Amino acid sequence: MGAEETVRDLAAQMDIEISGDDPWDIQVHDDRFYRRVLADGSLGLGESYMEEWWDCEDLAEFFCRLFLNGIEQKVTAGLLLPSLAARVLNLQSLRRSPQVARAHYDTTVEHYRSMSDPYITLSCGYWKDADDLDEAQEAKLDLVCRKIGISEADRVLDIGCGFGSFARFAAERYGCSVTGINLSAEQVRVARELADGLPVEIVRCDYRETDCYLGDRPFDKVVSIGMFEHVGHKNYRTYMESVHRVLADGGFFLLHTIGSNVSQAFNDPWYDRYIFPNGMLPSARQVSGAIEGLFVMEDWHNFGPDYARTHQAWYERFDRNWSGSKSDPFYRMWKYFLLSSVGGFKARHKQVWQIVLSKGGVRPRYEPVT
């Protein structure tokens, strides 16, 4: 079977037609697309999209169908397909190292401002009672504070604080003091600037360097929102041990992370190259293995579908504020990332977890908050 026929056949199994009329069908502009997808899999699919070799009116629904119809099992079953195809088809490597690589982290705060809420929150919003992105992000930040009962007296640690979104919100609304830690010089700079005048301290260090941020007594509460995805499965236990070390007895740790339905030790190669270098989504088994004997799991809330709405809202703001050409690979990279994420969360292929953990267990009882 030729490359085109193979790809058409696979697409048909996903309820997707090549050159079809439905919004989730795809239009191929460059016939090299077929061989590239077979040779490079997920990486080839994403890169060829960035290069405008194909298009799709409803990219989110396209991805939703891939996941609902088990694209991953099919690709896993034919794990050797890419390298095999490369040999059979005698392809030269089609991989490039585009200018946009690593763009996610080289990008300045202005890019994130263009797509996010006023707090520049780069994690899943909470849409239960929200009508727009700003409300959903405030609701999420507030949910975190309410779940672990943050009060004025608390000294709170935020591991991987981004642009200081949670730190500012919690300090402003609840009057607590917050220490945020972060490795990115750019994020630390911006977070410090934005938190000026608030009881917020931003420290540039690794979560393992507890001496750099602990101070003279343990934290009352610890939160970590959208950072565990960057820890890597080999470090999950070390991460939990670090939190355990800096948290007071009886204190809460709220872990907010994307979750995977199955345990993995690798990242999707396109996401790894363009969006999250060395990122990795934890499974429930991996998280619960890492906390065993350290914390009591008080509550495990899953609101994964809200990340579909969040990515959709980010896409809409990003698209509206984009003044350049829509053929620009940077624009197409972000569109591809945001809308494939919409599809992945809509299909329930990925989850969003808020896990409330306590050091030693809450007595008399912990009441779930939603």
Add this chain to the structure above:
Amino acid sequence: MGAEETVRDLAAQMDIEISGDDPWDIQVHDDRFYRRVLADGSLGLGESYMEEWWDCEDLAEFFCRLFLNGIEQKVTAGLLLPSLAARVLNLQSLRRSPQVARAHYDTTVEHYRSMSDPYITLSCGYWKDADDLDEAQEAKLDLVCRKIGISEADRVLDIGCGFGSFARFAAERYGCSVTGINLSAEQVRVARELADGLPVEIVRCDYRETDCYLGDRPFDKVVSIGMFEHVGHKNYRTYMESVHRVLADGGFFLLHTIGSNVSQAFNDPWYDRYIFPNGMLPSARQVSGAIEGLFVMEDWHNFGPDYARTHQAWYERFDRNWSGSKSDPFYRMWKYFLLSSVGGFKARHKQVWQIVLSKGGVRPRYEPVT
């Protein structure tokens, strides 16, 4: 150090005094107690209580202190202690095979009636808005129905249905049909009798024998309340695969089980001999490993402290309705079991989990119910 001194020293580390005045202190009536506890550990502690070698005014608080002060780590650290002590002290075996062994399962429904609610529900109640045991058990049964949206049209499976408590409640209040499965002839007999006239079928078979209860189409919903504790860690995956096989696509599985903070492959020896032969409490890691790739975890609710109140209420009813001698080893066995459980759940040493799982993920979203 002599046996008495060793035990006094260990007790002191738990904030417990032998012959002390506080209600959680213990009074030793037979000096053989010290050597027996050292030789037989948990088994010796329980058996010597049944034989009235010692007493305690507030047994629940005594156990709470043991768990809060890390008795398990201390005993694990000195794992060889029992056999070592037996050799050093040149003890003959003090173990007996009391008449009461296996009494838990030989006991008729009348015993359970004497301590439980009108539905004879033998699992944790839900005390959030309840004032007494009957309310707490109805609230729990209703919580299960509400969490998975049971309606009249549903065909529901209850794995390990006990005396038919959930089956009757759900059929009466929600009008659904329920198939309960159970291995105990006595429970099957009573459950059938009590469910007479309701759309409830009770089948005596093992959960693995899916052909015996599946019928001509998959179940819309599956529940399992207080039965997973009897499955054993080697069967967790098989158990989940069986549920997956008999559940409709998009259907819910609600697992209600006691949970352990750490993974284990054994049972406490006293509980094993007298209350739960071959019982085993799963950890979060074991449960999430067993469901991986089969279900999406929609919600994980922990209301462990409610089992302290449930066991306390069971103890009070049992004690009130007991007409025999309170020196009877059967009475003391149940008192010991019920009050040590109060202590274990109060200390947050054990948890109660209701885990809502879906086959394929709920779209657009699952809303937690409390």
